[in-house]
Amino acid sequence: MHTPSEPGRPPLPPAFVDAMSERFGPRFSLAQAVRAHHGHDESHFPDALPDAVVFAHGADDVVFVVDTCRAHRVPIIPYGAGSSLEGHILAVRGGLTIDLGEMNQVLSIHAEDMDAVVQPGVTRKQLNAALHGSGLFFPIDPGADASLGGMASTRASGTNAVRYGTMRENVLALTAVLADGRTIRTGGRARKSASGYDLTRLLVGSEGTLGIITELTVRLHPVPEAISGAVCAFPDIVDAVNTVIQTIQLGVPVARIELLDALTVKAINRYSKTTLRESPMLFFEFHGSPAGVEEQARTVQEIARDHGGLDFEWASRPEDRSRLWAARHDVLFASLNLRPGSRGISTDVCVPISRLAECVDGVRADIDASGLIAPIVGHVGDGNFHCVILVDPDDPAEIAHAEDLNRRIVERALALGGTCTGEHGIGIGKQDFLLREHGREAVDTMRLIKQALDPHDLFNPGKVLPPA
Structure with a gap:
């Protein structure tokens, strides 16, 4: 037994x-x-x-x-x-x-239509390796080498979302098993359809609570003819964020804009052995034709200069860009290294781009007032940023204090028209925030959908929806 x-x-x-x-x-x-x-x-x-x-x-x-x-x-x-x-x-x-990790076959690649059909255990790196030589790539990059099924389930995005969108925009169709054992196919390979309810979008982001994904059709994108990267330091975090806001409002088609506060830069210098100036910093990446990339970069450089930008440095060689983005992707581990033995409580708010500077500045003040260690980093090109609040996992009082800080950060974002999660999802950590963000009627409607599709509450129970 x-x-x-x-x-x-x-x-x-x-x-x-x-x-x-x-x-x-x-x-x-x-x-x-x-x-x-x-x-x-x-x-x-x-x-x-x-x-x-x-x-x-x-x-x-x-x-x-x-x-x-x-x-x-x-x-x-x-x-x-x-x-x-x-x-x-x-x-x-x-x-x-x-x-589902062993369901990891790339089933078909349709280069002419720029899509691919994969099993849920295929990872983004695996798919891009299979696309090598095709002139196409899959751009959604949440940092970890996550499975595409998991990325669809949590509606993941990451560093490239400002140009290429999130999993919501890049999943064209999927196959899923429902709680009653039926298998359904949603969506299709056509680039648009006005046919029926959008069940694909219902399942993308449902976090395994409505169905189990067994196959996905994902959108692919052309590999850019030219790619260039740059880093730029700033006197303070508000200047950096205002550079982002003006860049987006001017319509510069930048591929990635990542914000790191001074503490984050210090952490990655220690962890990744980089030598970046330890002040607030933006990482940029530009995709397009050689002339287009140069024009984008020059425009952003001028914007940054108007906001006090320092040391605008190019990273045109692939190895230099790879080194920078590897350091960016290691931010969680670099942050944890600031306090050995700690665990990170990762916040994940997203606000309208016009309110980004106000939100980040307010959050920085909240962190300072709390006395906790919490580096700030974010995909700020679409208004999404994170704090990694470092806590002693064996200290319940400190964890409660950190969760209170997280709550204040979320409340600030919601008050500015934002959301409690830009990409991590709800899980068990943000159920109360779901109710605050959407209201009782909307959450009750979500609950009706869950009850209709999973009446016995067997699919990933205890996640997303707060207790009734």
């Missing part, structure tokens, strides 16, 4: 264990180490282990799992790469984790 991972949790039904073992053999595991791996993500929330893990190899496996779990009322938690930041893959009510 299986011993539950949490005191008081009933064991999995023996008939369920027998059915899963017979179907999957060694791909079904009750082992503590396997469960522990799947009960941990990159968030600050305590680990929550599933009672078992199954590794799916195809859509028929997913259908079998859903049917068996429904028959025995066992919760199902979809798992991709485990890189989520809001507790999406934690088994807060036990149950079965279905690991």
Whole structure:
């Protein structure tokens, strides 16, 4: 008999264990180490282990799992790469984790139509490797080498979103298994359609609570003819943000604009062995024709100069750009290195671009008043920025203090017409904020959709929707 991972949790039904073992053999595991791996993500929330893990190899496996779990009322938690930041893959009510990472085939590439069909376990790096030589690439870059199924489930975006959009704009179609075992196909390869309800957008961002994605059709983009990068330091963070605002308002088609405050720059200098000026800084990347890239960069350089920009430095060589963006992607680990042994509570607000300077300046004041260590970094080209609040994971009082700071940051963003999450999703960490942002009626409507599609609340229960 299986011993539950949490005191008081009933064991999995023996008939369920027998059915899963017979179907999957060694791909079904009750082992503590396997469960522990799947009960941990990159968030600050305590680990929550599933009672078992199954590794799916195809859509028929997913259908079998859903049917068996429904028959025995066992919760199902979809798992991709485990890189989520809001507790999406934690088994807060036990149950079965279905690991989709081995469903990792690039099924077809349609270069002429600029799209690709992939299984959910394909990662962005894997897809771009498969596209090598095609003249196309997949631009959504959340930092971690996340699975595309997970990225769709959380409506991920990242550094390139200011030019190429988020997963919402780049998923054309998907196939998903619903809680009653039916498989549905949403969307299509046509670039537009006015046919019926937009079920693709319903499932993109649903965080595994409405369906389990088994296939995606994603939009591809031409590899730019020329790419150039630059970094620019500023006397203070408001000058840097005002540079971003003016750049966007003038319609400069910049591909990436990343903000790092002085503490973040200090952290990556230590961690990545860079030698950047330790002051607020913007990282830019420009895509297009050689003449277009040069024109974009010159325009931004003039804007930056008007706002006190210092040391505007080019990074035209691929190795220099790679070094800069690798340092940017390592910000979480660099920040944690500022306080060894700490965990990071990552905030994720997004505001209208015209309110960005006001919001960032106010958040910086909130951090200073709190006494906590919290570097600021963000994809500010679309108004999205983060704080990594460093806490002692064994100090409940400090965690509560950090969560209070996070709440103040969210309230500030909402008051400025923003959102509690630009890209990380709701998970278990932002359910109260969902209600504040959308109101009772809208959240109740979301709950009706959940009840209609998953009446037994088996798909990733305890996530997204606050308790009724």
